[in-house]
Amino acid sequence: MNDTLTGSARSAEGARATPTPPRPVLPVAVLALLVAVVCAGAAALALWSLHQMLGNPAAWVVALLAALAVTALLPVVPAVRAFGHARSRARLLAENRMAAARHEAATGREHAHTAMGYALAVLICAGLIWFATANDGAITETFLRWEFLKSSFADVLAAFVVNVEVAIGAQLLVLVVGLLVAVMRLLPGRAGRPLRWLAIAYVDTFRAIPSIIVLYLVGFGLKLAEVPVFRDLSPIWLAILALTLTYSAYVAEVYRAGIESIHPSQWAAARSLGLSYGMTLRTVIVPQAVRRIVPPLLNDFIGLQKDTALIGVMGVTDAFTQSRLTASNVFNLTPVIVVAVLFVIITIPQARFVDRLLTKEQSRTGRSS
Amino acid sequence: MTFLEIHDVHKHYGDHHVLQGVTLEVARHEVVCLIGASGSGKSTLLRCINALEPIQQGEISVDGDVVSGQGVDVNRLRRNVGMVFQSYNLFPHMSVLRNVTLAPVKVGGVPKAEAEERALALLDRVGMRDKAHAYPDALSGGQQQRVAIVRALVSNPQVLLLDEITAALDPELVGDVLAIVRELAQDGLTMLLATHEMGFAREVASQVCFLHEGRILERGAPAQIFEDPHEERTRQFLSRVIASGRL
Structure with a gap:
């Protein structure tokens, strides 16, 4: 019993030679940027159709719609940051600084995931706006009339x-x-x-x-x-x-x-x-x-x-x-x-x-x- | 004079025969320690004495009055027979003070102010007076157990049953709780303890009973049980306890 315990401990020590490599960042960063841009595009389309439905809206409404469109673009920011971390990861890996490279990789992936999470939320909101404006606003007309x-x-x-x-x-x-x-x-x-x-x-x-x-x-x-x-x-x-x-x-x-x-x-x-x-x-x-x-x-x-x-x-x-x-x-x-x-x-x-x-x-x- | 008399008590849980004819007499001011392996029936015996578990055969009497079987006023019996549990079992939704005064106020008919005064005096004795308004979950295990002892004592029971009261405590907290039990023994309170603290049992017990498979296999003075056990089973049990470093 004792022999096998110490035996396995010894072999575990022997296996410690190769350190864990950092996980890849670039593919997930590319995906995140793609998702962020597509979702922002969908949001822009939805907001445009809302603008059309409102006919000739007041200036402050137009400003609000524009602000929403800019907000829909925000997920692009962490996606771009992920690229920066992908570059540092590659550099550190080349210098064989494993722990630092792993840290960069984790941060970069975190940014990419954040970008995708927010972008999907933007997409869902865009879908809801599109639904409300569908059929030339008939849905809004039926459910929500101010008078x-x-x-x-x-x-x-x-x-x-x-x-x-x-x-x-x-x-x-x-x-x-x-x-x-x-x-x-x-x-x-x-x-x-x-x-x-x-x-x-x-x-x-x-x-x-x-x-x-x-x-x-x-x-x-x-x-x-x-x-x-x-x-x-x-x-x-x-x-x-x-x-x-x-x-x-x-x-x-x-x-x-x-x-x-x-x-x-x-x-x-x-x-x-x-x-x-x-x-x-x-x-x-x-x-x-x-x-x-x-x-x-x-x-x-x-x-x-x-x-x-x-x-x-x-x-x-x-x-x-x-x-x-x-x-x-x-x-x-x-x-x-x-x-x-x-x-x-x-x-x-x-x-x-x-x-x-x-x-x-x-x-x-x-x-x- | 025999104060607590247990005569040929049998207890079944379904097919499981937990107590197989236990007989034991306890005189006033005696401290009896029940030792034995887990599942030997120590806890069950204690729970039968204050009728938390019904017995199927035999008889238990306290102070000359039969307290087993049907028609006994168990609520009155239990005010005479206090019990402290391994896992403290304080009421978590009540403050320490309410835990202690609940029974005297609700059952004993003691006026609230009087009950609180007595409770605070007892809490003071165990060093818990400043926690009177705390809730059990804010206390350590040792503190909770000291409160539980006070809760059992506040109605002036004639006998106290202690069911492995230090088994769930961190080692450094055991001493505080045992000190209280030692003090109670010196005051002459009649007590039955199920315990794994052999050193303590040897020190405070007037009688030690070794339980094995639902029977009292051997009983006697602590010196005899611990130094010169007659039964082979007792010897085996004690040598295992010694090997584990608890004696």
Whole structure:
């Protein structure tokens, strides 16, 4: 054993004679320059067609387009630099300065790769501009007309309040119902078995049914059947109820995953201190689980928010319904774009809020991420 | 007088027969060390004593009261029987002070101010008072384990179970934790330790039990076990420990 160990060490020492040569730079530099020039060309074409579409644009618009065209040329700069590094690499290699040549080669390749990365991004942007100007600007005309944006904004925004109300109402209920279902599903022992089964049946059912169908059935069914209490609820409350039914099933599974991810040693520690099952769950397990599931919870909440656009099927005038109404009047989709943008605008702050929450929690408990 | 009595305890995990009839009596103020290879049943025995694991056969009684089997108020039992774990198991979302005061406040009905006062006094004793508001993840392993010992002690348990509490610590941190256990032994706290620290076991134990394949193969005074073991298995185990430089 010992013999072979030292033997292989000796042979490794013998193999050290030839140093690693620097990797080639010139081919990748040529490729980078080519890609940068082609992409800049594509961008120039796209900007030119945008210029044509705008007809006779103001001077500042022309200046802006020119500035964009110059920006599209920027990836050429690192590509040219790569050539410089290729030359130094060749010189150092000739002088047999291996380490320095390797360093030059790495820097040169890095520049070439940077040029290609930025050039491809320019190409994608050029593609998007070309798409927007295609068919002599018909696409832009259909989706983005300033006058329709102005005229529909107030109505759509007013209707969007309904979406926000339904979303917040359902989210608050889902937080509670989802946790109850998850805890039911995790109840121990023989006594808990029927409740476990019910929880599983509920999750299986309501996670499977499309939320638009649940909205439809709850919205009309409870009224048709004259179910006491429910028949007197406003459509908004029925929408909240329907979305709560659907999303509690998702969120129950998120909670369950969170609770099950807490190491059994935490249970053992809490129980060994004399805490009961319920107390352990409430003070030790669930608080830790909730901290872990915040990101997937936000996912489901964003899904719920988006599904408020479906409540039109039960006769509630939400932002999407309102925008379609306006859109069919003016024969243009700009009002619908307004709704889409509103959904994006309310989602982004939530994502940033969750990021901040997690960072704060990490710095508070001294945990590195 | 026998304080803790373990009589013919059997424990199965499925087909795996972990404890195969363990019998042991512990008197008040005794310090009993359980030694033996990994998987010999040391930890399982400790977990059975405070009912973290149910036993299939036999009987365990604390202070004359049977605490195994159905219908026992395990939560009350566990306030009398403290436990410290190998991996500390502090609650990471709570400060040191809340970790320590959780059980007395939530279960013992002690007013918060009073519990905190007592907790701070105990934390002071183990040199952790200035970390009372820190969170476990900001502490070293040795510091976390000292907090875990305080957490187990704060409800005044009559017996303390220590499950390889230095096994996860860096060597230079072991001493601090063992010093605390030594002090507790001198104060007369009844303790059961599963441990690999043979030198320490020899120093503090009143009784040493060698476990092998779920049985107490040999038990006696530390001098007898370490210097004149009767069983061949004990001798083999100790010679392997000596070879690894831990005795």
